[in-house]
Amino acid sequence: MNHILETEIAGRKMKVEFGKIGMLSNAATMVSYGDTVIMVNANASEEPRDGIDFFPLSIEYEERFYSVGKIPGGFIKREGRPSERSILNARAIDRPIRPLFPKGYRNDVQVVCTVLSVEQDNAPNILAMNAASLTLCLSSIPFTTPVGTVSVGLIDGKFILNPNAEERKESILDLTVCATRERVMMIEAGGDEIDEETMISAIDYGFKEAQKIIDFQEEAMQKFGKEKDVPKLYKVEENLEKEVVDFSFDMLKEAMYITDRDERNAKLEEVKAKIAEEFNEKYPDNIADIGEVVYNTQKKIVRHMMLVDKRRPDGRNFDEIRKISCEVGLLPRTHGTGLFNRGLTQVMTVATLGAIGDVQVIDGLGEEESKRYMHHYNFPAYSVGEVRPLRGSGRREIGHGALAEKALAPLIPSEEEFPYTIRLVSEVLSSNGSTSQASVCGSTLALLDAGVPIKRPAAGIAMGLITNEDLTEEEVLTDIQGIEDFFGDMDFKVAGTEKGITSIQVDTKIAGLSPYVIRTAITDARKARLFILDKIKECIPEPRKELSEYAPRTLTMNIDPEKIRDVIGPGGKVINKIIADTGVKIDIKEDGKVFITSPEAEGANKAYKMIDDLTRDVEVGEIYLGKVIKITTFGAFVEILPGKEGLVHISKLDVNRVNKVEDVVSVDDEILVKVTEIDSQGRINLSRKDALSDSDNEKNQDDN
Structure with missing residues (x-):
C-alpha cells in the first residue's frame, strides 16, 4: 500500500510516499519538495558485527545526471565515482544522525539517498537530510529521534527560509541548521563576514523553523511507521569492567594529569602495557573489551578534570590559545607560501596562480559550472607520527579542504580585480587539533605572500565541549587539541575576519547543543580569531605589492x-x-x-x-606601419593590419614624382602609410606621401 503525507514548508509542498517503491528494503521512501525528488533506502544487518568497537553507519548520496536532464561527460557516459559535492552531502547527513542511535548499537546500517529529480529552487542536499531522517524513523531500525533540516539565507537584513535559486545568489548567508525537538545537532554555514549576533539569531531562526519538519516526521511515524526492533546493544561484562577499572584507574589518572603531551603519552603506553600484561592472558577473547574499558575510563578522568577540577590536560585556561607562530616565503620557486603553527599543529599552504582558463570545470547537478578558486587539503600519516600507505584523498580530506575553501571564498578578489585562477594546497605537517582551521590561517598567509589582494585576512579556530552524562554541566573550550577532540563532545569550527564570520561547521557526539553552548562557542571564537589575526598581521600585514617573479x-x-x-x-x-x-x-x-x-x-x-x-578598426587619418604584399603598375597593396589591406596609388608613393613603383618599394617592404579614404565598399586608400609629410612636419616641430 502506498502511504502519502504532505505538508507545506516555506510556501512549497513537501511530500513523502512510503510503501510504493523498494519493497525489499527495510524502509524506502520517495520524498519531494517542489520538483526535487529524493529516493531513500534504509537497511540494517540482522545481527551486530563482531569484533568492532564502533557503530558501522554508512551514508551514501548518489547523484544521477538524469535528474537535471544531463548526459555525463567523458567517454564512458555513466556516473562514476562520487563527486566532491556528493561526498560533502553524505558527510552532512551522517553528522547529525550518527549520535542519535542507541549507544552500543553495532549492526551495520546503510542509508542510500538517490537524487532522482532536481529543481534548482529546492536544494537536493537539504531535502536528502530530511528524507534520510524520515526514512529511518519509518523503518524498524532503532532510530526514533527525527531531525529536521532547513536552509537559512539573509537578504537586506531579513532571514529567508529555504531560499530559492535567485535568493541564494543575493543572500550573504548560506546556513544549514539541523535540529531535534530540543537541541541543534549540526550547523554548516558560509557567509560574507556575518557578525556574531546575526549568526546566532540565524541559527535560532533555523532551529525554530526545523520544528515544522519534525512535526511532519512524527506524524508520518505515527500514521505508518514500522514497529521498532529491540536492538542488541553491546556492553562489556560488568565483572571484567570492574576488574580493569579497579586495576587501572589510579595509574590512568596519574598519566592523564601530566600536562606535557609527550610525557603523558609515554606514561600512558606504560600503563596500557601493564593492563595488557595483567588481563590479555586471562581474557584472551576480550581484548577489544579491555581497550573499550580503558578508553571509557580515560574519558571519565578527562571529564572530571575539566568539570570538577576546572583544568585542561595541558594546563591551559578554558579560553586560552596555544602558542602561535607564522612564516611566509618558505619555498623559492612557488608563487606564495605560508607556514602556520598552533601548538603541535602545523600546516603549510602553497598558493599557485594560473590563467583564467585553468578553472576547475564542474560536471554536476548544481548551477555552478566552474571554479577559479580552489583549496585542497592533504593529511598524510606522518602528520600524526604513523605509518600508512599513501592513498588518494578520502572523505576527511575532501571535507576539510572544502571547509577551508568556504572560509576564504568571500574574500577572494573578483576576476576583474585579479584575473587569475587561484589554487591553494594545504599540507598538514603535524596534527594535534583542528588542522582544517590551521589551513585557513596558512591559506591566508600564502595568499598574502602571493600578492593576492584579498578583502581581509581570515583565521579559524576550533571550539570544544565537555559535558556530564545528563548534559546539565557544560564547559566550552577554546582551541581544542587532539585529546580534547578525542574525549570531548563537540568540534565547533569557526572561521572569519575581524569584521565577521565566513564559515562554521559543527560536529557533535551528543544529543545536540544548547543555546548557551552555541552562543559561547561563537563569541569566544571571535576573541580567539582576533588574537590569531594579530599574529598573522605581525608576520605579513598586507598582500605583497608585486607577484612572484615565477608567477604568470x-x-x-x-x-x-x-x-x-x-x-x-x-x-x-x-x-x-x-x-x-x-x-x-x-x-x-x-x-x-x-x-x-x-x-x-x-x-x-x-x-x-x-x-x-x-x-581594431581602420580609421581615416591614422598612420600605420604596413607591409607591401603586392605590386602593380598603378601602385602597391599594403597590409596595415592583419587581414586589412589598402592601395597606395603610384601618385601617392613619394613626395617626388614616381615613374615606376619598383623604384620606391618592393614586396615585403615595411612602409609608413596614412589612411586617406575608406569608400562606400569598404576599400581603403593609402598614402605614403602624406605619411612622410606628416612625419617631416612632426620632426620640424620637434627641432624648433
Missing part, C-alpha cells in the same frame, strides 16, 4: 564580441598561431573580454598587440 603575468583587453571570430580564425588557426608565436595562454569570454597569460611580459605584450591589430 596576465593582460586583459576588451574587444567587440562580433570580432571574436577574427581572433579565433577558421578552425582556431589564427589564435593557435598567436599562441605558438608568443607562448601565451589566451582565454576569451563571450562578452569580448580577453585574458592573455604568459610566464614573461614580452610574450604577453606581443600577443596583446597582435589581438589588438586583429580587432
